Structures are given as C-alpha cells and as structure tokens.
Amino acid sequence: MAVMRAKSAIDKIRPHMIEAVGHAAAPVAIHLNSNESVYGPSPLAAAAARAAIAGIERYLENPDAALAPAIADRFGLQAARITVGQGSDDLLARLARAYLGPGTELIRSENGYLKVPNYAYANDADVISVPDDNFKPSIDHMIAAISERTRIVYLANPENPAGTYLSGAEVRRLHAAIPDDALLIIDSAYEEYVNAPDYEPAHRLVEEAKNVVMCRTLSKIFGLAGARVGWAYGPDDVIDSLRRIALTFPVASPSVAATIVALEDRGHTEFVRNATLSGRNWLSSELKGLGLDVIPSQANFVLVRFPDPEKTAEAADAALRASGIAVRRFASPAYRDCIRITIGLPDDLRACVAVISSFLNGES
Ligand SMILES: Cc1ncc(COP(=O)(O)O)c(C=O)c1O
Structure with missing residues (x-):
C-alpha cells in the first residue's frame, strides 16, 4: 500500500533553538529569549485591539487596504508597493513559495536568520549557506556562491x-x-534599532532596483509580536505575486486595528528605541567587563561568547534559567559558546548580569 510522504527536502528541517538543559520546568520570571519588546506596544494600540474584538465575527477582507496607507505614511513609502502578512515570516515563506522550486537555490549567510532555510526546503529548493566573518555576513562569499540556479539571495x-x-x-x-x-x-526586522551611521535604510535600494524586496515587522519596536503583523515593500510584480498566494483574510482584525494606532504613536517607538539603545550599550559594556566576547549589536539583543572552556555558555544558560531568566541558545555549532540576550528592562538586565557574574566567579 502506498505511504503518504511529505516532500523529501522537508526532512532536512531541524529545530534550531535549544532549551536550557535540566531546568525545563523552572518557571521563567524574566523573558530575554525572543527579542520581543519588553516595553510592549503603545497603550493606544492595545486599546484599539480590545475595541476591535467587538467586530470579531467578521472577516477583515483586505488588510492591505487598511494597513498599506498607514505604513506608507509612517515610513514615507509608496502604499501600492506594500503588502502585509501574518508576521514577516509569512512574507518570507511566501517569497520562497513564489520564487523557489526544485533545481533552484537560495543563498544565505550560514549563521544568519535560522528559519529561512526551512522555507526553501519546504519548496524542495537547495540552500547554499556561505561562511561569515565573525558572524557578519560575507559579501564576497555570497557573491561567489551565485549561480544560474540562484533565485533568492537572503540577507x-x-x-x-x-x-x-x-x-x-x-x-x-x-x-x-x-x-x-x-x-x-533584505529582511530589516530590526532596522528601527540601528544607529550605525553607514547603515542605509533598505527601502532606498528597493525603490531603485527591480529585484529587491524588503521585509519588516510590527513584532519588534512596535511591541506587537503576538499580533503577528509584518509587511513587504518591493517591485509591483513581486508584491502582486505575494498577494496572489496569500491566505484568505491573512491578518486578524484586532491586529490590524492595533497596528494602525501603533504606527501613529511615534512617541512610543522613540521612547522604546532610546531605552533599548541605552540598555544595549550598558549590557554590552558590562559583559565585556566580565571578560566575555560581545558581538557588536545593532539590534534589540546581544550575542555573547563564553571563551573559557571551564565556564561554558550551556552552563551559563542553566544558571540563568535556574534563576528564572530565559535567554536563547542555538543548535548550530557556531553558536555552541554563545547565548543571545534580548535587551530587557534595566532591572532585568542587572539581574541577568549579576547571575552571569556569580556564575563566572564560581558562586553558582
Ligand atoms: C531577522 C528576522 N526576520 C524575521 C523575523 C520574524 O518576525 P515576525 O514573523 O514576528 O514578523 C524575526 C523574528 O525574530 C527575525 O529575527
């Protein structure tokens, strides 16, 4: 009898995150593991979502019509070239579905965003993961990997x-x-946290080129991760393809209502940006002061390497988790010595540094 089989490349998909060993049952009091905004959304956005529950029996027919003008207004973009989805991961998955298939390739940096290969595998495409330069994507390696089978280069x-x-x-x-x-x-999920002077907002290249698409999210600085709203800005034909393969009614009505208001509340995002950047500076310098290798960050988290083989990242993770603090470790070998810490509230970051300091000094 024939047996049901998923597409063969789906078997290549593996979990990429690691749970803290031995402390799975310890309650988490401080979440520094998923790069959510610890400052939450604009209070006005939460109120708008609550109010929208009143109409929850109805489908929201065209979330692009509701959201694209608001996004365009906030960021100074062209509304017709914007489409929205269930988080930016929905758009990444749809881009893979629209442009990849058997015999085609997606090029990525080997330690880059770890969900992306899955979307290529789900379409039976090949993933070319190129080496990076101390976690920074290597343009030379990416360029060297381009072939006639390349359909997507993801950064x-x-x-x-x-x-x-x-x-x-x-x-x-x-x-x-x-x-x-x-x-x-160009996946710019963390663009709002960048302060490097030579960074260029991705929309400029989108507007100049015919083959560049930018993905953005409401999950980070806007504090709406649970609402699942993301958007793409790209050439007309790419946006058209994304719309054609969207789910029916892809974004929940309370999420749309929250997003419209969150986009308008510039004061809130300005506050979150300033607080996050000062937390990032503080945490980076404290961790360096403890003798750890801190990868310079332009996002709302910091990746830190534990260089002492006697004081491993795995043990540090367990010590943090035993103290009720969740951070993130990853399965890929390059991250074996590392933990990633989301920028939390000042007190939470102080608690996190105190646990790491005692751990390194053999007190835990
Ligand atoms: C680089 C990057 N892209 C995309 C996403 C997905 O964000 P969302 O689907 O919540 O919009 C994340 C989430 O952490 C991310 O780090």
Whole structure:
C-alpha cells in the first residue's frame, strides 16, 4: 500500500533553538529569549485591539487596504508597493513559495536568520549557506556562491541571532552582483534599532532596483509580536505575486486595528528605541567587563561568547534559567559558546548580569 510522504527536502528541517538543559520546568520570571519588546506596544494600540474584538465575527477582507496607507505614511513609502502578512515570516515563506522550486537555490549567510532555510526546503529548493566573518555576513562569499540556479539571495540586516549589520555600500555591492532573474530579500526586522551611521535604510535600494524586496515587522519596536503583523515593500510584480498566494483574510482584525494606532504613536517607538539603545550599550559594556566576547549589536539583543572552556555558555544558560531568566541558545555549532540576550528592562538586565557574574566567579 502506498505511504503518504511529505516532500523529501522537508526532512532536512531541524529545530534550531535549544532549551536550557535540566531546568525545563523552572518557571521563567524574566523573558530575554525572543527579542520581543519588553516595553510592549503603545497603550493606544492595545486599546484599539480590545475595541476591535467587538467586530470579531467578521472577516477583515483586505488588510492591505487598511494597513498599506498607514505604513506608507509612517515610513514615507509608496502604499501600492506594500503588502502585509501574518508576521514577516509569512512574507518570507511566501517569497520562497513564489520564487523557489526544485533545481533552484537560495543563498544565505550560514549563521544568519535560522528559519529561512526551512522555507526553501519546504519548496524542495537547495540552500547554499556561505561562511561569515565573525558572524557578519560575507559579501564576497555570497557573491561567489551565485549561480544560474540562484533565485533568492537572503540577507537579514541587522542579522539575528548575531546583531551584526552591513553598510549601505556593502549591500549595494552584493546587489550589483545579483543577476536580474534573482531576488535580493533584505529582511530589516530590526532596522528601527540601528544607529550605525553607514547603515542605509533598505527601502532606498528597493525603490531603485527591480529585484529587491524588503521585509519588516510590527513584532519588534512596535511591541506587537503576538499580533503577528509584518509587511513587504518591493517591485509591483513581486508584491502582486505575494498577494496572489496569500491566505484568505491573512491578518486578524484586532491586529490590524492595533497596528494602525501603533504606527501613529511615534512617541512610543522613540521612547522604546532610546531605552533599548541605552540598555544595549550598558549590557554590552558590562559583559565585556566580565571578560566575555560581545558581538557588536545593532539590534534589540546581544550575542555573547563564553571563551573559557571551564565556564561554558550551556552552563551559563542553566544558571540563568535556574534563576528564572530565559535567554536563547542555538543548535548550530557556531553558536555552541554563545547565548543571545534580548535587551530587557534595566532591572532585568542587572539581574541577568549579576547571575552571569556569580556564575563566572564560581558562586553558582
Ligand atoms: C531577522 C528576522 N526576520 C524575521 C523575523 C520574524 O518576525 P515576525 O514573523 O514576528 O514578523 C524575526 C523574528 O525574530 C527575525 O529575527
């Protein structure tokens, strides 16, 4: 009798995150593991979501019509070239579905955003993961990997889990080497936290080129991770393809209501940005002061390496988790010595540093 089989490449998909060993049952009091905003959304956005529950029996027919003008207004973009989805991961998955298939390739940086290969495998495409340069994507390696089978080059800028970034000039050098029949995806989930002067907002290249699409999210600085809203900005034909393969009624009505209001509340995002950047500076310098290797971050988290083989990242993770603090470790070998810490409230970061300090001093 024939047996049901999923597409063969789906078997290549593996979990990429690691749970803290031995403390799975310890209650988590401080969440520094998923790069959510510890400051939450604008209070006005939460109120709008609550009010929208009143109409929950109805489908929201066209979330693009509701949200694209608000997004365009907030960021100074063209509304017709914006489409929204269930988080930016929905758009990444749809881009893979629209442009990848058997015999095609997606190029990525090997320690870059770890969900992306899964979307390629789900379409039976090949993933070319190229080496990086101390967690910073290597433009030279990405360019060297381009072939006639390349259909997508994926770059998160800034990267996750490392927080590294590429300058505008570097991104443009990569784009110049990509053929017209391949798409450059710039995933700018953390763009709002960047303060490097040579970073270039990704929308500029989108507007100049025919094969560049940018993905953005409401999950980070806007504090709406649970609402699951993301958006893409790209050429008309790419946006058209994304719309054609969208789920029916892809975004929940309370999420749309919250997003419209969150986009308008510039004071809230300004406050979150300032608080996060000062937390990032503080945490980075404290961890360096403890003798750890901190990867310079342009995002709302910091990746830190534990260089002493006697004081491993795995043990540090367990010590934190035993104190009720959840941080993130990853399965890929490059991250064996590392933990990623989301920028939390000042007291939470102080608690986190205190646990790491006692751990390194043999007190825990
Ligand atoms: C680089 C990057 N892209 C995309 C996402 C997905 O975000 P969402 O689906 O919540 O919009 C994340 C989430 O952590 C991310 O780090």
